[in-house]
Amino acid sequence: MNYFSYQNGTMHCEETALEQIASEIGTPFYVYSAKSFTDSYNNFANAFQSRKNIICFAVKSCSNIGVLGLLGSLGAGADIVSGGELYRALRAGIDPEKIVYAGVGKTRQEIKEALEAGILMFNAESAQELDVLNEVAGSTGKRARVAIRVNPNVDPKTHPYISTGLKKNKFGISADTVKEQFRYAATLEWLDVEGVHCHIGSQLTEVSPFGEAAKIMASLIKDLRADGIDIKYLDMGGGLGITYNGETPPNHSEYAAAVLEAVRDLDVTLIFEPGRNISGNAGALVTRVLYTKDTEAKHFKVVDAAMNDLARPSLYDAYHSILPVRETDAKIKCDVVGPICETGDFLARDREAADVPVDGLYAVMSAGAYGMSMSSNYNSRPRAAEVLVSGGNYFIIRRRETYADLTGPESVPAFLRTGKNI
């Protein structure tokens, strides 16, 4: 099914016209298709139905509690990387027994909160973290289930900023030395060492790195078991890519085949942490053209969404397809730029795009992952609204921020208010 399609010449998400949403709540806004989330999650889960598995949605990719609640209702767990993401997952009703916690810089406070919530597992990223986990578990009186994140030194063949499984990356513990750390962790009183974890990168469009990493992990599990460390979980992380601009990432069955082949003789519960693969193509960012502008070098479409709303083009030079909400054959080579005072503020550069006039709408496609969740208030721009569409209905799952939201946590120091010097 096409979750975003033209019906009577105007783009719809499922059965809801984007023009209708824009006229009712203004722009810019993120719009997500509930059916797209549901289908992607179910396809992913079905590909692994022959094995015990837990699918922990990567909260960082799209962290709205409306989305998390929907995925939780389908049976998803959560892959979190901060206390804030734990809070969101719990608020959304995700079962703590399906929450895994990665990240190189967990604080003691965050670890305590996760222990108290009773999460499934910490994915420890360093030797020092093992000690801190043990210490906090001891002082809280709650045992910590632990996996160690292994850096298998497999090239994911993706953008360097989202490659994580190479020796030069900050993540995990090198596969060469990790056995020592497992043995050490097994001696720590408050830890139950039950898992191995890896996540080699994001937006992978080839299947072979997954297969390669899975083989390394399977052989590690066998060695650890031979050493008496009873590994119950293999967490393969996320990373399965999507189509932004003609890429042909593996489909769910190809991905599953590569992983399952590597673990076929192992009795282990598989954990996956897909983010982008479930959320990326479920969402679009809808923005209105404010001005058009010609310089000697370029034609600009100045729109009301900017790099604070969608950072990926500025940050990674990422490509997002930009489509007119009202169908047109008129085309123009242009830069689609936002109002922010940075030359780096663009959604597309030198793009042959639909020639949408002032007041017309564009839909920036494939923006469901690392879109809203990476947004900021830069240039004191209130964050966009988010809506979830189901069939012919839409639900506001995050209202547009107001100016008062911008300054809510701030205050003018008392000495300025009273006029007294300090």
Ligand SMILES: Cc1ncc(COP(=O)(O)O)c(C=O)c1O
């Ligand atoms: C540990 C971990 N798991 C899962 C993910 C999700 O990755 P993706 O959105 O590519 O599936 C990430 C992304 O950075 C990650 O760091």
